[in-house]
Amino acid sequence: LKDQDVYGYLDAPKPWGGFGFYFLGSRATAYAKHPDDKAWLFDADTMKPRVNNPAWVRAIQDVIDALPSEPADQINADPNTTAFQQFLAGTGSMVTWWGDVGSNVKTNDSSVVGDVTGFSILPGSDDVYNAKTGAWDKLASGPNYAPNCAYLGWGVYVMARVDADEKKKKAAWSAAAHLGGKDLSIWTAMYPSGFQPYRNSHFDIPEWVAAGYDEAFITSYLKSESDSYNHPNAAIEPRIPGIFQYY
Template identity: 35%
Template sequence: MSRITGLFVAIVIFLAGLTQAPAQAVTVLTRDGGPIAGPAIRHGTTFSKATGTDVRVIQRPFIGLYGEIMIGFVTGKTEADVLIFPAAWLPDFAPYLSPVPEALAESPLVQGVHPTYRDSLMRWQGQWKAITLDGDLHMGAYRRDLFDDPQTRQAFEQRYGRALVPPRSWSDYEEIRAFFDGRRAPGGTHLSGTLEASAEGGQRLWYLFSHAAAYTAHPDYPGHFFFDPDTMEPEIDNPAWQRALREFLTAVSSDQGPSGDLDSHGVRAGFAAGHSAMAIDWSDIGGVATDPDTSAIEGSVGFFVLPGSQDVWNPKQGLWETLPVPRQVPFLAFGGWIAGVPRASAAPEQAWDFIAWMAAPERADRDVTNGASGFNPYRLSQFEEHSRWSDIMGEDAAMDYLQVLRDSLSAPQTAPDLRIPGYPAYMAALDAQVGAVMSGDALPEDALSAAALEWEQITDRLGRTSQRRHYREAMGLGVPAP
C-alpha cells in the first residue's frame, strides 16, 4: 500500500470510528441508470465488505430527483444518508446539508481536487458542503482519419481557402460542419457534419450555453453570462444569445444520421459509431469513442477545446466588438456530480465515511477512465498521469485528450454554469422556449425574450437582492455592487 493510499484509508477510519462504533446501514439517493448510480452501487459493495456497513442505493429518474430531495428536506422525512446530485443544485440544498467534516475538508482527498471544481462547486456561502465525484466541461471530438485524408483536405481548402484543422472558432466549426454534412466516409457511411444534443430533456440547454459562452464573456465585464450581475436583469435575450441560439439550431437541424433527436448519450454513441465528423459533448466521449468495445473509429479520434469567437458582445455599450484573434471560453457545462450528507441523516459518520471511500483516488481513478460511469476527470493527478489514459485510449488520443482538458481548465476565462437558488425553474422556463423554437412555434428572438421575462418573474419571486448576491458569488465576483 502506498503512503498516500494509506493516508486515505486512515482518514476513512478516523471519520467513521469503524473499530469503535457499531455498523449502521447507509442509504444513498441518486439518479437511476448505469452512470452515477452504477459507481455508487459498486463502491457500496466494496465498502460493505471492508467495513461491515450495509449500503443501499435508491435510484430515481433524473427528472424527479430534485423534487424528491427537496420535498424530503422541507417535510423532514429525508430517508437518505448520502445524496449524490448535480453541483448546480447546491445553492438550494445547502441549508439542509451538514458541513463537510474539517478533517476531510483539509485532507489530501479534498485538496487534490482541481481548484476549478473544488473551490466553487463544493462550497456555498464560504462553507464546505459537499465532495466532488465528477468534473464536467464541454469539449469537441473529431475524426482524425477524415481530417487527415489528402483528398478531403484538398477539397476543403479549395472550398474555404484554408487548411482543414480542428476548429478554434464557431465560424470554423460551422464551415467544417457544412463541408462534411451529407458526405460519405470511407466504407460508405453517411456522415453528419457534427452531433449535438437536441432532444427535449436531453441536455440541449448546455449545448446552447456552450455556443453562447464565448460571445457573452467580455473580458472587461466578467459575470455577464446569464444575468447582469449588478441588476440581475436577464441577458439571455441579447444579440449574443440570439446568435448562439441560431447557430445551435443550425448544428442540430443538419442531417444527424439515423438517431434523430439526440441526447448526450446519443451524441457520444453516434460519434463512436462513425456517423459524424465532429461532436460536442462532455469528456465522457473520450472513453466511449476510443474504446474498441464501443467504437468503430477507435484509433482515429482527436479532441479540441470548445470553439471560441473573435466577436464578443459588450453588454454595457450594447454592441459587438472584434478581438485580435478568436478567444476560446470553455464552458463548465453542468459542473459535475457531488455528494453531501443531509442534516437529518441517522448515520452521518458512516455517510461521510462512504463518501470518502467512494472518492478515494484508487477508486475515483477507475471511475473517470470508465466511459460508462458518468464520472469525468476532476483530480489534479488525473490530468497528469498519462499512462493510465494511454493504456485505454492509445498514446496519441490520450495526449490530445488530456491536453484539451488541461487547456480548458487553465484558460484565461472560463464560463461557469448557472448556479443559484431556483436553478430548476430558470432552466425549465428557458428549455420550454427553446422547445417552442425547435417545434416551429416561435422565432428565436421572441422565444428568448419570453424566457427572459419569465426569468425576471422568478428572480422577483425569490428576491432580487438575495439572488444578485448568490449570482455574484457563483460567478466569482465577490461582494455585491451597491
C-alpha cells in the same frame, strides 16, 4: 460507414430537460462570455436573463442554419443521440459533450472512432458580445475562447441529515472519502461513470497508459479537460437556487 452519409458538426436541438440547455450553451459561450465580464447567463446586478441578447440569438441561429447539413431528423436528436448513437458510430466528425465521450470512444462496444478521435476546448469566435456596451468587440488578443464548464455538480456528497447521528455521519464521510479518494476515483474517471477527471492526480498520463489508453489519445483528452477547467475565460455555471428553472 461504406455507402452511408457522413456529416460534420452534430447539434442536439431536441428539448432534453435542463441538460439540453448546456449544448446550446456550448454554441453560445464564445459569443456570450466576454473576458471583461464574469457573467454570461444573467446580468449580475439585476439578475435579468441574457438568453435573448444578440450573443445567444446568434448561437440559436447557428443551430438553425446548420440543420440542413446535419442528419435528416436532427431536430429530434437529444445529446445522448448525438454522442452515443451518432458520434461513436462515425456519423459525424464533431460533437460537444462532457468527457464521457472521451472514455466511451475507447471502451464502448459500439464505437468505431476510438483510433481517430482527438479533443480540444470549444471553438472560439472572431468577436464577442459586450453586454455592458451592447456592442460586438474584436479582441486585440485574437479570437475569444470560453470553455463551457457545465453542470458542476456531479459528485459524492454527504448530506446534513446524517449530522445528528455520529455513527452515520462517520460512516457517510468514510464512504465519501473511499469513493472520492485518489485510487478509486481515477478508475471512475477512466471508465464510463459520469465522472470526468477532477483531481490533479487524475491527469497523470502514465496511469491512463497503464490502464490501456493510447498515449497520444489520452494526452489530447486530458489536455482538453485541463485547458477547459483552467481557462481564464471559462464560462462557469452559477451555483444559485432554481438554475434549472431558468434552463
